[in-house]
Amino acid sequence: MRVAMIGTGYVGLVSGTCFADFGHIVTCIDKDSPKIDALNEGRIPIYEPGLQDLVAKNVAEERLFFTTDPAEAIRNADAVFIAVGTPTRRGDGHADLSYVYAASEEIAQLIEGFTVVVTKSTVPVGTGDEVEAIIRKTNPDADFAVVSNPEFLREGAAINDFKRPDRVVVGTDSPKAVEVMQELYRPLYLNETPIIVTRRRTSELIKYAANAFLAVKITFINEIADLCEKVGANVQEVSRGIGLDNRIGSKFLHAGPGYGGSCFPKDTLALSKIAADAQSGLKIVDSVIEVNDARKKRMADKVIDFLGGDVSGKTIALLGLAFKPNTDDMREAPSIDIVRKLQSAGAKIRAFDPASMDEAAHVMDGVMFCDGPYHAIENADAIVIVTEWDQFRALDLDRVKSLVNAPKVVDLRNIYKTDYMEERGFEYTSVGRAY
Numbered sequence: 001m002r003v004a005m006i007g008t009g010y011v012g013l014v015s016g017t018c019f020a021d022f023g024h025i026v027t028c029i030d031k032d033s034p035k036i037d038a039l040n041e042g043r044i045p046i047y048e049p050g051l052q053d054l055v056a057k058n059v060a061e062e063r064l065f066f067t068t069d070p071a072e073a074i075r076n077a078d079a080v081f082i083a084v085g086t087p088t089r090r091g092d093g094h095a096d097l098s099y100v101y102a103a104s105e106e107i108a109q110l111i112e113g114f115t116v117v118v119t120k121s122t123v124p125v126g127t128g129d130e131v132e133a134i135i136r137k138t139n140p141d142a143d144f145a146v147v148s149n150p151e152f153l154r155e156g157a158a159i160n161d162f163k164r165p166d167r168v169v170v171g172t173d174s175p176k177a178v179e180v181m182q183e184l185y186r187p188l189y190l191n192e193t194p195i196i197v198t199r200r201r202t203s204e205l206i207k208y209a210a211n212a213f214l215a216v217k218i219t220f221i222n223e224i225a226d227l228c229e230k231v232g233a234n235v236q237e238v239s240r241g242i243g244l245d246n247r248i249g250s251k252f253l254h255a256g257p258g259y260g261g262s263c264f265p266k267d268t269l270a271l272s273k274i275a276a277d278a279q280s281g282l283k284i285v286d287s288v289i290e291v292n293d294a295r296k297k298r299m300a301d302k303v304i305d306f307l308g309g310d311v312s313g314k315t316i317a318l319l320g321l322a323f324k325p326n327t328d329d330m331r332e333a334p335s336i337d338i339v340r341k342l343q344s345a346g347a348k349i350r351a352f353d354p355a356s357m358d359e360a361a362h363v364m365d366g367v368m369f370c371d372g373p374y375h376a377i378e379n380a381d382a383i384v385i386v387t388e389w390d391q392f393r394a395l396d397l398d399r400v401k402s403l404v405n406a407p408k409v410v411d412l413r414n415i416y417k418t419d420y421m422e423e424r425g426f427e428y429t430s431v432g433r434a435y
């Protein structure tokens with residue numbers, strides 16, 4: 001099959017590369033010519049484990065191409081994917097669909113023969129209808145079907161999530177389009193991955209409902225964590241105790257500083273707007289958004305309280321800045337709120353993150369970015385573990401103690417055990433663990 005992938009952001013690049021690795025001929029298209037030049041020179045604009053090698057392999061084997069010129073790839077394509085950004089629109093919280101619609105017009109002018117147009121970007125319910133209308137209006141003779149095929153890729157695990165998904169969702173009522181989609185995902189089909197074929201609007205809603213549900217799970221356990229602290233319980237044991245019930249499931253029950261990233265905050269907000277517009281309010285999702293926002297801001301208070309209520313003039317070392325490990329992504333990262341609040345309370349911030357410091361420098365001022373964890377903690381009055389990178393899990397604690405001003409640790413990811421840290425002479429606090 002021949003695939004054109006419009007947009008070389010996170011989703012487009014990972015999906016395009018994985019389709020090429022399945023054996024299809026894929027052309028990734030982007031208007032950003034420095035980015036395309038970089039990709040053609042083998043430089044990958046995002047941090048994603050395994051992606052660089054997979055791109056290099058498929059470029060070398062001539063199945064993966066990068067270009068700024070959409071014409072030829074779209075003309076020859078069996079399927080054109082729209083994987084452009086859908087950021088939150090300023091002012092009203094809706095998803096901004098201008099890139100999706102611009103891509104639709106471009107596609108309409110270029111397609112030849114039967115072409116499946118696939119929305120991979122996360123788009124509000126009904127966007128597929130709009131894309132179809134735009135293509136029909138721009139090119140009344142076009143032979144095409146619009147399909148919704150949402151992605152469920154986690155940053156840091158995206159290649160595995162693409163190649164070994166729990167399910168693939170295909171939303172269309174065109175049998176011809178279903179055939180093309182089945183051929184594209186044939187390697188998964190043979191692996192018995194469930195392929196859910198449904199209507200386009202249902203497929204669009206599945207994506208939002210999945211992300212919102214996961215956000216609910218995280219926010220629920222975060223509130224239970226707060227309760228654990230008050231009543232002398234341990235949230236990790238509560239998670240295990242409830243997660244072993246198959247009806248609940250153990251994943252996404254890790255308490256922490258609140259969810260961030262490019263999907264959950266944006267998609268929960270967009271879903272809330274969709275529901276409000278449809279006059280079918282989603283009170284649970286609305287509460288999750290509110291509780292999570294407040295939580296990220298409250299994490300700095302936890303640090304301030306731990307230091308006796310006053311951090312002015314104190315040095316605080318943050319280990320981890322990205323919204324989660326194995327990514328350089330700083331979007332909606334809890335560290336942003338934490339740094340801002342600690343600074344306004346007068347603290348000096350030193351920080352280290354293995355991947356995200358360049359990104360972090362765009363969103364936080366006055367932070368001393370350090371060369372490694374041990375450099376970051378020098379003379380610190382407290383260490384705050386914000387992101388659970390593996391390299392922070394086995395720090396040399398004697399060395400840590402010899403470098404800090406005071407051996408105090410606020411572990412917002414529960415990567416150490418309370419008694420272990422206390423036995424080693426640390427004053428230690430974490431999330432939702434009274435012991």
Ligand code: UDX
Pocket residue numbers: 151152153154155156211214218251252253254255256257258259260261262263264323324
């Ligand atoms: C998410 C979805 O998992 C993916 O299916 C979707 O397509 C895009 O959004 P991603 O944002 O990359 O992926 O990260 P994910 O691993 O889901 O984590 C999101 C946030 O939730 C992070 O801030 C993470 O720290 C937090 N989280 C996750 C928790 O606090 N506790 C958990 O148990 C799980």
